Amino acid sequence: MDILNNLVFGFTVAFSLQNLAYCFIGVLLGTLIGVLPGIGPLVTIAMLFPITFNLPAVPALIMLAGIYYGAQYGGSTTSILVNLPGETASAVTCLDGYQMARQGRAGPALAIAAIASFFAGCVGTLLIALAGPPLAEWALLFGAAEYFSLMLMGLTAAAVLTHGDMVKGFAMVVLGLLIGIVGTDVNSGMARYSFGVPELTDGVGFTVVAVGLFAVAEIVVNLELKEAREVFTSKITGLMPTGKDLKDSSWPMVRGTAVGAFFGVLPGTGPALSSFATYLLEKKIARDPSRFGEGAIEGVAAPEAANNAAAQTAFIPMLTLGIPASATMALMLGAMTIQGIVPGPQVMISNPDLFWGLIASMWIGNLMLVILNLPLVGVWVRLLRVPYRWLFPSIIMFSSLGNFSVNNSPVDVYLCAVVGVLGYILVKLECEPAPLLLGYVLGPLMEEYVRRALLISRGDPTVFFTRPISLAFMIATLLILVVMIAPAVRKKREEAH
Amino acid sequence: MKFDLRNNKDFLAGLLFILIGGLAVVIARDYPMGSAMRMGPGYFPTILGSILCLFGVYVMVRGIVSGERVKGEWGWKPLALIALSIVLFGFLIDRLGMIPALVAMFFVSAFAGREFRFKEVLLLAVLMSAFAAGVFVYGLKLPYPLFGSF
Incomplete structure (x- = not known):
């Protein structure tokens, strides 16, 4: 039982006092900030991740992972209590969760959300442990051509599946790739797009892009919205769900987990799509679909399970490939790179403590969340009342200090303002920033792989189609395109008639 | 409304893509192209810039056809104030120290909000700067002077 041994090893890593402490801090901070209105998991991680720089790799990633699912959990709390999803993934939870809160059943809704998340988290963690090693072993066969094709597939999926416009999604990916190229070219040593600024020869910093796009731009968008929130606070009396609640939500939980685990692995879909998909599924198979949207507990259990399962399984391609x-x-990948770890299938072999420790810590973190959240709901509710006008300057403070601390250079801070302005304009023009970030992270790698692949093949581009694994990724890329474009074209034709 | 290009969502998005893509291609002309077999530093960016331009043209044309407007108003004022507050922070931190930079940042960014209450902002600035000093300077031991230049 290799996996058992590995998991035991992981738990010994994760149960060290230091790692346990960072896991706890991460989960606590994540929930704390995730609960604050208008701040989703992405902003939370982007903002907090400079403070993990000074830590060794394992606790740093454990803490970041904790921040991630803590923030996600916090997002569902806001969805239920104030009908304000921290991010798209918990938007579905608003539908029934908020209705439950209005009916005075906020307690059970929160409890079911916690239980569903925990259940899905356990399954997700197990899936990573099971799927990780074989996948990584397979990925060891990959050469430059395979990696290029795989990235092409990933970016295509990200562009196509992003909510919003597909063509703009592609354009954002390309824009991200271009931003990723800024800096010194590893092969020739030539500084590209540095505009004579010495700091730019190291490239545009990771935190600069993430914070600029997801914190600064987001704040300006939020400032346009009216601040009108109804908080259901006085009505949280009983936390415990009834036996019927548990029975009603057990199967939706299982189905949600399955759907979420599947979508989590696909690039570009992630938690958001999975929670929508599973909500629709539950509504379809329910005996009485009209209850949905009126406070059906299944409508909380299934999406919450799905988004948590997806959040976990999303680690599979990141850690193994x-x-x-x-x-x-x-963002997590960027954190790994900053820690000096080259992401890829060799991570499992070169840093087994990181891989297995991280997996084990996720399970522990999920357990901590359940224990932490249910008794602390009162505290979170009070946090919800913090007005946005206190929040956003504080977010800017953390972001700017974080950016400055990476290189102790004001240039990074200035750049972040520039990226923020660009990000705001893009958001207003309805261009999703997420594909840009993916492109930015993969840009330098993709260039490196395409160069290497073509060097080996002596400039013959058919190399991407003659090697079987690479060909499979190319076909998959094409399939994604066809599947997504075909309905759009048909719809256009129908409109034309 | 169809010809109001200044608020045409897709026209502007396309224009932005074309400008950035075009700039990337133009600048990349200074970098050696190399061949497909031995790509120079100019190869990949030139291709990417061209692709971005193509997407830009498509989005732009689509915008002219559909004429869809940007939703809501442009928040130029909050955007400018937020950006200014960040730049100010970067400019002041190694000249006057962390605390003055943060206080300046809080006051400028707070103007971006819908309401500005002087006492509240002052209190927030003091509390949060103290917190930041505790976390970053004493906790994480970053070598930033609280007051004064580096």
Whole structure:
């Protein structure tokens, strides 16, 4: 039982006092900030991740992962209590969760959300442990051509599946790739797009892009919205769900987990799509679909399970292939790179403590969340009342200090303002920033792989189609395109008639 | 409304893509192209810039056809204030120290909000700067002077 041994090893890593402490801090901070209105998991991670720089790799990633699922959990709390999803993944939870809160059943809704998340988290963790090693072993066969094709597939999926416009999604990916290229070219040593600024020869910093796009731009968008929130606070009396609640939500939980685990692995879909998909599924198979949207507990259990399962399984491609499936995973990947770890299948062999420790810590973190959240709901509710006008300057403070601390250079801070302005304009023009971040992270790698692949093949581009694994990725890329474009074209034709 | 290009969502998005893509291609002309077999530093960026331009043209034309407007108003004022507050922070931190930079940042960014209450902002600035000093300077031991230049 290799896996058992590995998991035991992982738990010994994760149960060290230091790692346990960072896991706890991560989960706590993540929930704390995730609960604050208008701040989703992405911003939370982007903002907090400079403070993990000074830590060794394992606790740093454990803490970041903790921040991630803590923030996600916090997002569902806000969805239920104030009908304000921290991010798209918990938007579905608003539908029934908020209705339950209005009916005075906020307690059970929160409890079911916690239980569903925990259940899905356990399954997700197990899946990573099971699927990780064989996948990584397979990925060891990959050469430059395979990696290029795989990245092409990932970026295509990210562009196509992003909510919003597909063509703009592609354009954003390309824009991200271009931003990723800024800096010194590893092959020739030539500084590209540095505009004579010495700091730019190291490239545009990772935190600069992430914070600029997801914190600064987001704040300006939020400032336009009206601040009108109804908080259901006085009505949280009983936390415990009834036996019927548990029975009603057990199967939706299982189905949600399955759907979420599947979508989590796909690039670009992540938690958001999975929670929508599973909600629709539940509504379809329910005996009485009209209850949905009126406070059906299944409508909380299934999406919450799905988004948590997806959040976990998203780690699979990131840890085994070095390909992020979502913007959040791109952040995690960036954190790994900053820690000096080259992402890819060799991570499992070169840093087994990181891989297995991280997996084990996710399970522990999920357990901590359940224990932490249910008794602390009162505290979170009070946090919800913090007005946005206190929040956003504080977010800017953390972001700017974080950016400055990476290189102790004001240039990074200035750049972040520039990226923020660009990000705001893009968001207003309805261009999703997430594909840009994926492109930015993969840009330098992709260039490196395409160069290497073509060097080996002596400039023959058919190399991407003659090697079987690479060909499979290319076919998959094409399939994704066809599947997504075909309905759009048909719809256009119908409109034309 | 169809010809109001200044607020045409896709026209502007396309224009932005074309400008950035075009700039990338133009600048990349200074970098050696190399061949497909031995790509120079200019190869990949030139291709990417061209692709971005193509997407830009498509989005732009689509915008002219559909004429869809940007939703809501442009928040130029909050955007400018937020950006300014960040730049100010970067400019002041190694000249006056961390605390003055943060206080300046809080006051400028708070103007971007819908309401500005002087006492509240002052309190927030003081509390959060103290917190930041505790976390970053004493906790994480970053070598930033609280007051004064580097």
